[in-house]
Amino acid sequence: MIGLRTSLPAAIVSFLAVSSGAEAYRWFNWQFDVTCEATGFYVPSNESELVNFVQYHYPRKTMLKPVGNGHGFGNLTTCVSEEDTERESYILSLTNLKHLDIHDNNTVTFGGGWDLVDLMPTLEKNGLQVANLGSEKVQNYIGAATTGTHGTGKQHQNLATQILGLRVLDAKGEIHEITKESTPDLLQAYSIAIGALGIIVEVTIQAEPLAYLKRTTKVVEGSSNITELYQQIADFGNKYEQVNIVGPTLNYDQDKHELVVNPNMTLVYWEETDYQGARNCSLDFCSNDCGRCDRDYVCYDYKMEAIATTPSGICYRGFMGQFEHFFPIESLAEAGADYMTYAQAQSDRMKPYIDDEIVGPGLKGHYLSDDVTVITRFVKGDDNWLSPVNKYNLQPNASGIFATLEYSWIPTYNNFTTQYFFQELASEYIPKFGETYNVRPHWNKMIFHNETYSSTIYPKMNDWVDLQKKMDPNCQFINEFLAESLGIDRCQYLFD
Numbered sequence: 007m008i009g010l011r012t013s014l015p016a017a018i019v020s021f022l023a024v025s026s027g028a029e030a031y032r033w034f035n036w037q038f039d040v041t042c043e044a045t046g047f048y049v050p051s052n053e054s055e056l057v058n059f060v061q062y063h064y065p066r067k068t069m070l071k072p073v074g075n076g077h078g079f080g081n082l083t084t085c086v087s088e089e090d091t092e093r094e095s096y097i098l099s100l101t102n103l104k105h106l107d108i109h110d111n112n113t114v115t116f117g118g119g120w121d122l123v124d125l126m127p128t129l130e131k132n133g134l135q136v137a138n139l140g141s142e143k144v145q146n147y148i149g150a151a152t153t154g155t156h157g158t159g160k161q162h163q164n165l166a167t168q169i170l171g172l173r174v175l176d177a178k179g180e181i182h183e184i185t186k187e188s189t190p191d192l193l194q195a196y197s198i199a200i201g202a203l204g205i206i207v208e209v210t211i212q213a214e215p216l217a218y219l220k221r222t223t224k225v226v227e228g229s230s231n232i233t234e235l236y237q238q239i240a241d242f243g244n245k246y247e248q249v250n251i252v253g254p255t256l257n258y259d260q261d262k263h264e265l266v267v268n269p270n271m272t273l274v275y276w277e278e279t280d281y282q283g284a285r286n287c288s289l290d291f292c293s294n295d296c297g298r299c300d301r302d303y304v305c306y307d308y309k310m311e312a313i314a315t316t317p318s319g320i321c322y323r324g325f326m327g328q329f330e331h332f333f334p335i336e337s338l339a340e341a342g343a344d345y346m347t348y349a350q351a352q353s354d355r356m357k358p359y360i361d362d363e364i365v366g367p368g369l370k371g372h373y374l375s376d377d378v379t380v381i382t383r384f385v386k387g388d389d390n391w392l393s394p395v396n397k398y399n400l401q402p403n404a405s406g407i408f409a410t411l412e413y414s415w416i417p418t419y420n421n422f423t424t425q426y427f428f429q430e431l432a433s434e435y436i437p438k439f440g441e442t443y444n445v446r447p448h449w450n451k452m453i454f455h456n457e458t459y460s461s462t463i464y465p466k467m468n469d470w471v472d473l474q475k476k477m478d479p480n481c482q483f484i485n486e487f488l489a490e491s492l493g494i495d496r497c498q499y500l501f502d
């Protein structure tokens with residue numbers, strides 16, 4: 007379940023428009039392929055206004071969907087459209103909750119309104135940074151952390167592991183303080199809460215002193231044999247502590263009428279350094295279409311600039327179908343080869359959708375609409391209940407380090423037919439490889455599996471669902487996607 011299958015014109019509605027909630031509000035995600043119509047978009051000025059709003063709506067059972075910046079590929083921010091139930095439905099933005107306090111021992115408490123693009127420079131001014139980020143700084147901090155957003159590094163964890171405490175508003179309008187010190191189990195439950203355990207109004211994180219990194223970008227030639235190619239990729243993963251492997255790609259050959267593996271890859275890897283003479287990593291970053299990947303170069307910068315780009319807007323303006331799957335690193339060579347072989351075998355099915363048009367500048371100079379790009383990254387596991395890299399069901403000899411495969415199919419902008427076809431391709435991977443490789447999908451990329459699969463990959467899911475009921479007795483934070491993928495049966499009637 008991803009997009010609503012109605013072709014809508016590109017959004018005219020400004021994402022940041024502030025509505026009193028009186029008129030209907032159409033919500034779109036970042037690439038305008040996921041949409042819904044809420045009763046209104048509510049942007050409280052402060053926490054007490056939000057509490058009043060939530061208390062007013064509790065007896066009315068109004069649907070409530072807190073959002074960050076809608077920078078996802080799935081249905082986490084899809085509101086329950088007004089016409090689908092007899093309830094009202096609001097999108098909530100905490101953008102005004104911008105207080106920030108820095109304490110001793112480098113801990114920082116701040117409101118739910120902070121986006122990474124503002125938060126990181128503010129921390130930097132105070133001599134601080136966080137342990138890791140994803141590859142862009144477009145997300146809201148809560149929006150990113152609560153879905154398990156990650157960067158790369160075998161000793162680097164996802165953002166949720168930076169959290170030491172949360173202040174959460176439940177559906178009745180009551181505040182819950184959850185901290186690592188007093189309620190460590192609950193913090194593991196709430197750190198990845200995907201919008202369903204209440205509205206997170208404030209977070210306390212562990213920050214660290216500023217550090218410099220050297221980033222190296224290097225183009226390498228891979229084997230054209232897929233098995234050998236993925237052994238090479240696994241070897242790169244073993245060699246480098248913190249590496250992002252961009253490629254291989256699959257390109258549609260117009261003469262042969264088939265997808266051909268382009269085994270060239272770009273390694274982007276980071277090393278700690280004392281050199282502080284330059285700050286030039288933000289200029290060109292081979293990451294998520296925010297810079298070129300077809301040349302070798304090095305740069306030096308503060309960690310936050312070296313690992314995450316600050317896009318002016320969004321770096322890429324086409325459509326994109328993307329999943330990202332995490333699995334124990336030990337399976338990388340085998341799983342990587344299986345995924346690529348399956349993707350390549352879809353040539354015949356892709357023929358009707360092939361489009362010669364160049365979509366736009368991208369990682370290799372340009373993207374064609376029929377390219378399939380794979381990125382491999384690494385993440386250290388953790389104990390958060392719904393973490394895609396949770397360590398609860400690993401084999402006894404597993405290292406607790408995960409590899410991720412990110413697959414992107416790229417149709418031209420507004421080409422919904424191809425976008426939906428690529429979503430169909432993406433949906434076939436979990437049934438095919440999920441159990442074999444213990445695969446866990448990224449919460450805010452394309453997800454298609456059901457509760458049975460969820461309970462296998464999240465052994466603590468039932469406890470989490472019990473907690474969800476306590477925080478949200480009337481199913482106000484739930485949408486169809488959450489009800490189905492987590493088996494929240496008591497809310498299912500709303501979507502029948």
Ligand SMILES: Cc1cc2nc3c(=O)[nH]c(=O)nc-3n(C[C@H](O)[C@H](O)[C@H](O)COP(=O)(O)OP(=O)(O)OC[C@H]3O[C@@H](n4cnc5c(N)ncnc54)[C@H](O)[C@@H]3O)c2cc1C
Pocket residue numbers: 036071072073074075076077078079082083100118139140141142144145146147148149150151152153154155156157199200201202204205206207294448450451
């Ligand atoms: C181009 C692109 C690049 C990306 N790169 C990476 C990457 O490098 N690494 C990676 O791991 N991911 C990556 N992602 C995924 C992205 O990090 C996640 O989708 C992230 O969740 C988006 O953050 P957001 O602020 O837009 O959150 P949203 O999508 O708006 O919301 C995400 C979830 O958070 C909940 N939420 C938001 N605010 C609150 C709140 N105050 N209280 C309670 N719940 C809340 C929402 O209900 C929803 O469930 C990328 C996505 C895109 C589109």
